Amino acid sequence: MSEIKVPDLGESISEGTIYKWHVKEGDVVGAGDVLAELETDKVNLEISAEEGGVISAILRQEGENVAVGEAIGVIGEAAGGEAKTPASSAAGSGGEAPAAPAPVPSAPAAAPAPPAAPEPSSAAASGEHLATPGARKLARERGIDLGEVGARDPIGRIAQADVQGHGAAAPAPKPADGGSKPAAAKAPESAAPSGGKEVERKRMSRRRLTIASRLVEAQHTAAMLTTFNEVDMTAILDIRKRRKDSFKEKHDVGLGFMSFFTKAVIGALKAYPLLNAEIDGEDLIIKKYYDIGIAVAAKEGLVVPVVRDADRLSFPQIEREIGELAAKARNNTLSLSELQGGTFTITNGGVFGSLLSTPILNTPQVGILGMHKIQLRPIALDETTTVNRPMMYIALSYDHRIVDGSEAVSFLVKVKELLEDPESLLLEG
Template sequence: MSEVKVPEMGESIMEGTIAKWHVKEGDRVNQGDVLAELETDKVNIEISAEESGVIEQLLSKEGETVQVGETIGRIGSGKGSAAVSAPAATPASVPVESKPAAVQAAPTPAVEAASSDSSSSYAASPGARKLARERGIDLGQVQSQDPMGRIRQEDIQAHGTKPAAAPSAAVPSVQKAQPAVSAATADPTKPAERRKMSRRRVTIANRLVEAQRTAAMLTTFNEVDMTAILDLRKRRKDAFKEKHDIGLGFMSFFTRAVIGALKAFPLLNAEIQGDEIVVKQYYDIGIAVSAKEGLVVPVVRDADRLSFAGIEKQIADLAGKARSNSLALSDLQGGTFTITNGGVFGSLLSTPILNAPQVGILGMHKIQLRPVAIDETRMENRPMMYVALSYDHRIVDGSEAVRFLVTLKNLLEDPEALLLEV
């Protein structure tokens, strides 16, 4: 008999949710067959059979949260009555599946429920989670000393000096949440639909709120005359497509311009770790992509070493993976700066939120014809785009942010300069 376990998924991912079982008890499977789909904070992962046999037990249900290394099923040989007798022969598996019910019967159900519900929102090591469960500590009440926000065993131990404080703090938070929900759905005569947030949507929500809570975030704006880029694309797009088998879009221009501006203002390509500033001397640019499950930010690695065609191909490849839900963790980790384009949805102006721990994000917007003063006597309608730079004011001064955008504007309005600056 072999156990089906939740695989290691990267340092920052310690748990996931069973999104779908592709098999049921009694099914015969071959080695390599996909057994289940696991939804994590960042990507969906397929769990495959490590050997051939018959599914004897499925220990976790769809929608349940499971930890890395946890056994979620068993595969047996399927000979004789093994498949039938296996559940009775392994009573130890019952408490694992019924643990939530057992917790609810405990003297402090609200506290334990709060801990269980909130645990998926916090990055913590397996040892820290185990220690928190043993001590009845809500991870949401633990102060992390890790610059990346991960909760470790020493954080639990430090918090454990006041074990009674977590329950008293957790109970009101759960109770206070109820009236808001009830008030929002108080009228049963009016139509409404209740949907459970996906793990990824919960993670996105928590990360955005955390970014606003921890960073001194400001946004500065400028506008770019897109005439030169549009003219260049019009003249070169057919030859570019024929030579490189990829379209010449706007993102390659903006990526190259961002890199040029980052080289001039390197603190926007940095992050804060404790009381230190880590200035990165490489340019892994995150490109925000809208997918079915929500916004994801795959990363174009070493973008400064890529040609226009190389950037366009990588972006197209990553966007395709995002929309087919086939991104790997390596596609999402380690960006140094992010670009997001709300203009594709018609946004004229917005203030993007930082993608922590990054300290800068550029927002692109809709290109719109607007009257522009060319000189003291002449006006022209020009294709203009507002651009927005949100930045962490803790290490980036306002003057640097403004000059970053001015540099970006100048590079974009003179596209040939991009070949020299990057």
Template sequence: MSEIKVPAMGESITEGTVSRWMVKEGDTVNQGDVLLELETDKVNIEISAEESGVLEKIIRQEGETVEIGETIGTLSAGSGGGSGAPASEPAAEEKKAVTPAPEAPTPPPAPVAAAPESSDSAKTASPSARKLARERGIELDQVQSKDPIGRVYQDDVKSHNNQAPAAPPASKAPAAPSAPAAGSSTYTKPVERQRMSRRRATIAKRLVEAQQTAAMLTTFNEVDMTAIMDVRKRRKDKFKEKHEINLGFMSFFTKAVVGALKKFPTINAEIDGEDVVLKKYYDIGIAVSAKEGLVVPVVRDADRLGFAEIEKSIADLASKARSNTLALSDLQGGTFTITNGGTFGSLLSTPILNTPQVGILGMHKIQLRPVAIDAERMENRPMMYIALSYDHRIIDGSEAVRFLVTVKELLEDPESLLIEG
């Protein structure tokens, strides 16, 4: 018999959550078959069988948190053996349990010991709810769930009365609403409770940490996108024909950011204790909205890439993010981040730092606005607001403003990107 353990997944990851088991107890698996999917702070990882055999026992259930190196299941070696027989010959085992007299005393104790587990599995419940129910000797089948889909949570178990006269208190429910305070989990109108995914919880934690640990400020400017849109209009067909990728806006912005970072290196740095680490390379993070939350894969050495290479790299990373196949190496080590809220219609926003980075550029929706060309003339131009959030601990306001002005100037003169970017 071999143990299925949580593998090491990088220095920054110490635990994960069992997202789903792909196989059931008693299933035969081959070496290399995917056994389960593990959700970590950054990516979802598939754990495969290291040898062929039968999945004998699942120790950690879906939704439970596990640590690196922890045993989460057991696999019996071989193609079948002892643990494979129950799955393929249930009827034969039932006959054996009835016919031989000596074996009859053995099965009865098992149902008694397994009763809490069978009640757990009879109703969908969170790991904390299952644990509390076991501690209090409560059968989950008897617990009333407030969740519309019937999932039992810890609060449901806490509020459950395990005594026979449980019905009368329920009839006095009208008096209860006056008692609960602000922290009560009792709702008088329909709600849906959803458990926060590990990735969403990590995003929430990191965003709060960024605001609490960095002296974050934001400066704004606007870009006249006329020149870039003209270049794209004239070049997009030949560009796609030659490189088999569309010429988007992100390559222009990436090149402009690299050019501005070369001019203002402190914005491409990070704080390490009392030291400022100035990075001499340009790994640009591109924020991508995925199903389970925002992720920031990194375009490596963006200063050495052409427009087509940047567009292909971004398209590939975005595809991986949406199909949940990003590797840890795709997410680590960015020096600066670009986020585009304009794809969702945002006209103006304040991006939050992707720590330990000290700068992030926010793009927004392109909108026609009247612009004064000179004292006599007004024109409708495609304008975009851009925002730079920065860590004021090492970046002065004047430096941040000049950085953003440099980005604006490079974008409004696309040919300069070939030199500065």
């Protein structure tokens, strides 16, 4: 028998949330099989089996917070053994295991009802019950004595599923309308704030909580200010129109806008290096490298993977790197190293139709560029000539503690100039 433990999650991460179990009690697994998915503040990680056997107990349920090194399940030996009797007799059917209420003893003479009677009295009298925090919490909420709950764990530890299984039958007689479903007990609590009207109470994911915390922290710790400008995208659109097919054929990647903006940002950062810095106590750390974060909207929330040494990459290399990182973000396969660091961030709200916004700093960075929707607008070329041009508003949010307004405005003007004259990106980007 071996315990399934939460592995080391990397620097500065001490706990996570069980996002999904890929196995259930009674399932036969082999060494290296993925057992569960763990959600951390930044990425989702898979927990694999260190050895083969049968899942004899799941100690922590989906949605529960767990610490590094904590046991979340138990793998028993596949060949025989009392703990695996229900699974083996079910001929490998994992769905049969939870239905057998009998505790650990495998003797056929022990009927389900009799063992339940002695357990409560002895356990309750001693007050000593092995139980997970989630099980204790659920038992308190439902008013269930842990001494009355049978544990399927071979070592006798009561899991949240055991409490749920015990409580499913107990509340049935109480409601007069026949509502025997566990969810019925939660309805009044979630409906109360809206005066009886229908609402849905949904727990925030760990990543969403982290995003919320960091955004509030950025507003509380930085003197954040935003300046705006607009870019005539005619030249870039013309290049993409003329070159996109040959670019795709040669490099096997599409020519998008992000490579142009990344190059333009790098050129502006070289001219105004304080936008590529961060504050450390009373010191400024001015970075001489350009690791550009690209904000990506993933299912679980916004993430910012980093394109390393972007100043050394060509247009196709930047496009390919951004495409691969975005795909990983949407598939929850980003590694921690791909999210850490970064000296400046670019975010593109234009893909969702945003015409104008004020991006929030990705601390400890002191600058973030916001891109927006390209829209045809009338532009006066001179006193008598007005033409329609594809225009984009761009926004720079910056930390006013170290970046003056004149420097921020000049930085954004530099970005504008480089984008409106794309050939200059070859020289300054």
